[in-house]
Ligand code: SF4
């Protein structure tokens with residue numbers, strides 16, 4: 001019997017699925033990779049100008065706070081400590097425990113909504129002015145690099161030159177300083193996690209006593225060295241999720257670093273002897289195509305193409321262009337903080353319905369957080385019936401149940417805690433002690449015996465309320481069940 005002819009399935013043309021990159025279109029590729037996919041090393045030129053000076057002052061203040069932070073205490077507690085291994089967090093001197101998870105969740109929500117509101121209104125102002133990555137990279141590491149290797153053209157020439165003794169000594173010096181600084185930054189980060197006292201012990205105790213701590217010290221130092229010596233702007237472009245949020249959060253009213261294309265276009269070089277005012281008659285705008293804004297950009301983009309994900313709002317292009325405008329006799333601000341509507345319609349920052357909606361959510365969350373912080377008690381207690389225990393009939397005819405009570409002291413001082421039976425008459429005895437003394441920032445666990453007379457009991461289960469008192473003030477009411485015989 002003849003076999004039916006089978007038609008071979010058409011082969012997929014895989015090559016047609018891949019899109020050909022248009023290297024002349026900035027949207028089609030990133031500025032820091034070449035056509036072979038290799039990293040293009042950025043050589044941003046030195047910049048100077050009013051924004052750079054302001055950022056230098058502001059960064060100095062931030063660096064001071066960052067390096068002094070672990071040593072600043074409020075009521076004996078650090079300013080900020082995020083002790084993940086021990087699940088203990090200190091913010092502005094207030095200690096938070098895993099029991100404060102709801103508080104933390106609301107604080108995180110508030111932080112997220114705050115970011116949304118801020119970014120919607122002011123774009124990536126945070127990135128350019130306050131992000132530790134930008135501050136450390138542009139204000140510390142980059143300046144050291146300029147001091148040792150010179151401005152961008154010298155750096156480029158040095159990297160292309162053979163390994164002479166001068167090049168070796170410059171590179172060795174730069175990387176030694178980079179690593180030393182990374183070690184300091186790594187230790188500062190570590191002291192925000194475990195506290196500077198613990199860090200001090202790691203440094204001064206025998207190494208074998210703190211192998212994990214030393215491991216983290218080495219890992220953080222290498223991490224920061226890798227970021228600031230090699231990875232650099234790639235951290236903002238590929239790792240940080242905040243830049244990616246831009247496309248979701250920015251709208252035509254958001255203030256961003258923007259090129260005023262209405263004023264700048266049509267761009268063209270300033271011809272020799274051409275008066276700047278004559279350009280308009282020639283159909284040209286204020287941009288003289290000098291490319292200074294591109295040459296100072298640490299992420300290698302051209303802001304004249306519009307807002308881009310890579311832009312960290314470092315203001316370098318604003319300063320560079322202002323300098324050029326000053327030289328050619330045109331008002332500064334061709335690249336400036338502006339919204340799209342500001343450029344197209346000369347509209348100032350508007351409180352849009354979207355912004356209003358976010359602000360309402362932000363306000364509600366802030367109010368809830370403030371209320372929870374205000375009513376948060378210094379003591380947290382839990383009560384559980386002792387596992388495997390039964391009710392006991394005592395010689396005086398009363399019944400007893402055994403419980404385990406756990407009390408957490410969230411403060412930095414010792415607290416005396418008293419437990420009182422509140423809704424039924426009976427006796428409550430803390431085994432081995434009258435009052436509970438809870439050391440600062442510690443929790444204790446103790447056994448508690450409760451005795452009730454039969455008249456005060458219900459058949460089977462009697463609900464109990466136990467008041468937790470500290471300093472004569474009730475801080476919490478614990479609910480539990482008292483088990484007795486069924487009538
Ligand atoms: S620095 Fe200003 S004038 Fe020069 S290319 Fe950039 S936008 Fe145009």
Ligand code: SF4
Pocket residue numbers: 257293296297298299300301302303310311312313314315316317318
């Ligand atoms: S475009 Fe301007 S503001 Fe954005 S990263 Fe480059 S230099 Fe900084």
